[in-house]
Amino acid sequence: MAKDLNKVMIIGRLGTEPEMRYTPSGNPVTTFRVASTRQWKDSSGDPREETEWFSIVTWNKLAEICNQHLVKGARVYLEGRLQTRSWEDHQNGQMRYKTEVIASDMIILESRGGREGTSALSNTYDAPTRDALRSYREPANYEPPPDIGDEDIPF
Numbered sequence: 001m002a003k004d005l006n007k008v009m010i011i012g013r014l015g016t017e018p019e020m021r022y023t024p025s026g027n028p029v030t031t032f033r034v035a036s037t038r039q040w041k042d043s044s045g046d047p048r049e050e051t052e053w054f055s056i057v058t059w060n061k062l063a064e065i066c067n068q069h070l071v072k073g074a075r076v077y078l079e080g081r082l083q084t085r086s087w088e089d090h091q092n093g094q095m096r097y098k099t100e101v102i103a104s105d106m107i108i109l110e111s112r113g114g115r116e117g118t119s120a121l122s123n124t125y126d127a128p129t130r131d132a133l134r135s136y137r138e139p140a141n142y143e144p145p146p147d148i149g150d151e152d153i154p155f
Contacts, residue, residue: 007079010034034078057102
């Protein structure tokens with residue numbers, strides 16, 4: 001039987017400061033928005049650009065890390081799944097829908113200071129190292145698979 005797949009990978013910049021709150025049971029949840037821009041040239045050779053905005057939700061330890069280490073403008077890699085919520089708008093009786101990325105992994109892609117030409121805010125941003133974040137993404141008993149050579153690839 002075939003398995004289904006719901007996986008999203010995004011590289012972009014935070015468009016909002018992370019906002020952390022707690023569920024009634026005490027679980028931390030952090031939300032923020034990320035912009036991902038693609039650039040191309042149209043048929044006449046003119047440069048074009050299109051930005052897509054994503055609503056991101058993180059839970060538990062990852063929520064705490066995002067709230068502590070991310071700032072507006074930070075460039076990040078996020079991995080997770082899509083989830084659509086629905087609710088009834090009581091003001092007009094219509095159903096509302098929102099699709100969000102429920103992130104399970106986050107990697108900060110910039111070192112301290114961010115990219116050149118950004119605001120002074122990015123200079124206050126002290127990114128943890130990739131190894132420091134690894135313990136929050138991988139189980140303690142994780143062992144990487146052995147390295148394989150080109151002769152082992154089946155195609």
